[in-house]
């Protein structure tokens with residue numbers, strides 16, 4: 001119900017109530033007036049009858065009383081008039097004249113009480129007013145009643161009863177009330193019409209403002225509120241239009257800027273306000289995400305955070321994160337469906353060894369099988385998963401695809417995935433430089449811990465890693481064998497064939513060493529032509545077997561240097577940690593002592609450290 005209707009109904013209710021009160025008061029007033037008027041009439045007529053009766057008695061023509069009473073009835077409205085005698089008068093003068101009937105109950109009551117009585121009653125459909133007035137004997141009047149009547153002062157001599165119709169009075173009253181009511185109703189109607197006319201601009205402006213606000217809530221700020229007056233209401237319409245223009249302009253600019261940032265295409269008919277709020281919200285979250293990954297220590301932490309974001313912010317359950325190796329010849333599966341992984345679930349595993357098979361890696365563009373079904377042959381979801389689509393996003397680092405995010409969805413999730421794709425790309429754009437920085441830092445750090453010629457870890461790496469290594473051995477209550485290896489007469493190679501030949505020998509040896517131990521073991525280039533191997537979960541006795549194998553392989557190794565084939569031997573010293581020493585570096589020292597022993601006793605041999613070697617420490 002609008003304001004105009006409400007106010008109209010309110011005024012009509014007030015007008016009706018006022019008219020009802022007015023009619024009630026008027027009717028009551030007219031009734032009181034009619035009764036008072038009729039009473040006065042009857043009192044006057046009664047007095048006339050009394051004077052006439054007295055005069056008739058004095059003049060001896062009382063027998064004409066009845067004709068007088070009959071003539072009285074000719075007075076307009078008067079319907080009956082009669083006189084009755086009191087018992088005292090009957091006792092003195094008898095029962096009365098011919099027309100004089102017996103007093104009725106009211107007359108008897110009036111004569112007994114000496115007080116006039118008036119009443120209204122209905123007769124033959126007519127409203128009648130009856131009055132019965134007593135005649136009281138008094139000696140003070142002229143003539144003196146007590147001269148003729150043998151009664152005491154104040155006695156009732158008789159009563160006159162007259163009836164008159166008050167229909168005429170009632171009709172007049174009703175017509176008057178009807179006239180007043182009609183006039184008031186007309187006035188109220190005019191008032192309501194005037195009020196409605198005054199309220200119309202307020203009501204219409206309020207309705208227009210309401211519609212404009214509703215459209216604004218739906219993201220449409222193009223509504224216009226018509227200015228109908230030049231007063232405050234018109235000012236409200238004006239201000240509303242200014243506000244709408246300001247919001248429309250401002251939100252359009254914000255929306256366009258945010259849309260440019262997110263590269264999100266506008267959807268026709270979308271709510272601009274909520275879309276902008278969502279986009280700003282998304283950008284804010286992406287910014288927090290960037291801050292978080294910048295503070296992450298390693299790439300794997302970043303990948304893990306990205307995985308958690310895909311699950312929690314984007315509601316994705318099926319996805320893969322891949323990383324392209326720095327030599328670009330391999331691809332590593334980092335996370336699949338939220339879990340750390342080293343294989344593929346959604347793609348042909350061939351991409352891991354031949355990254356070119358991955359379309360995103362090859363093209364550097366988003367690969368979307370929703371828009372282009374079957375676009376990538378490498379996408380091979382497992383049969384039990386059912387029908388699936390994929391959108392793969394590249395994360396560009398140093399101008400090339402460094403990592404890949406693959407999102408997998410069912411056909412009915414296609415739209416949802418497309419909707420969140422722009423924001424996801426914002427996250428990936430934020431991730432790219434951070435991943436790149438981390439990758440560079442890791443590679444820089446790796447280079448300081450690695451010997452560039454052989455690719456083996458260096459002594460510095462061992463120094464950094466030793467704490468973890470010792471903790472692992474102690475936790476598992478296991479043994480680690482420390483092997484110290486040194487090429488025999490290596491100086492001779494340099495001196496005879498040159499430094500490059502010496503380098504080639506060292507490289508060939510490092511390959512043999514790497515291939516001779518497990519991937520979990522450590523092979524370290526400890527010095528120039530000196531190497532250190534830590535065999536984890538291995539006692540010195542088991543290490544002796546491996547060391548012997550290394551020795552024989554090196555002995556059999558043929559290194560081609562130009563037209564010459566070189567053959568070298570190696571000496572190896574072995575110590576057991578913690579079997580020989582409770583500290584790791586002491587075990588290294590013991591392995592070195594054993595190596596020295598091997599050199600001293602002829603080279604090309606494996607010597608296991610014994611405590612006696614240490615007791616002769618001063619020899620070394």
Ligand SMILES: Nc1nc2c(ncn2[C@@H]2O[C@H](COP(=O)(O)OP(=O)(O)OP(=O)(O)O)[C@@H](O)[C@H]2O)c(=O)[nH]1
Pocket residue numbers: 486487488489490491492494498499500501502503506527528529599603
């Ligand atoms: N080519 C080459 N030579 C190196 C490298 N690092 C150390 N050397 C050389 O390796 C030689 C080490 O020789 P020595 O430790 O004196 O002893 P050796 O000749 O190996 O004899 P023994 O160890 O006693 O059997 C030195 O001449 C170093 O210059 C390297 O990276 N490349």
